Amino acid sequence: MQSKFIVHPDSLSIEKEIEKAVNSFDSHSQILGDAERNVIKVVTIRGNQYAIKSFKIPNIVNQIAYRFIRKSKAERSFIFASKLMELGIQTPKAVAYKLETTPFLFKRSYYVSELLDADLMYRDLTNDFSIDDYDDILRAFTRFTFKLHQNKINFLDHSPGNTLIKRTKGGYDFYLVDLNRMKFEEMDFDTRVKNFAKLTIHKSMVKIMSNEYAICSRENENEIYELMWRYTEEFQSRYYRKDRLKKKILFWRKR
16 A cells, blocks of 8 residues: 655644544544544644544545546545635634555545634524524525635535634634535636535525625525525435435345
8 A cells, every 4th residue: 555645834743643643543543523435533632623624435436536637525624614715704723635556546635724623514504593683694604605706716515514714803703614525617607606505504694695795796685585495405306316216226224
């Protein structure tokens, strides 16, 4: 097995400790999140906490693609984190990544970032409508998304679990996570609105976001709302159709 370990220039002082932590990933016990597909573990180095994300070994087609054609999810996360910071978009600071390969196949990869102590994530807004500053947060999040679009950032995984939120004296800071799927490109009106499709199933939230996005973009609010809700419904329909199909195909795993 061959390996490649790259550390961010700002983290060279802890390079050996980070590499050791990644190499002993399986021995770490503190798991972050549900660990359904990829596993995130928390480690402490010199009093600071870091998140190590282990990406599952891809299917055989992607093992070949990631070995010879495409950059891995870990490497893309590392590159995109730096790009976002350059554009003034916050994300937990990238620290390092590691790739494991054979001469012909890609196997496992790891991405390391600083652990962010967030107050909440966007998902909380979809589950708890009693949050005191709920409306303010949702509107600020919409302005944040508009800022992404203005900076030509098409975050393809713009979904409830991928934005962390910190309250500040001046308002709110938003941090993107799960960075491996994004494009840096000019987006037309339709693509921008479609970028909201994965964020909620609640019409009340879509109404607030479409109103705030209309204020930011100076586009027609009714047109934004109708388009945003249509894309939301289309995404939900595809999602549950795919989920039902997956359950039928993989029913044997429950036995």
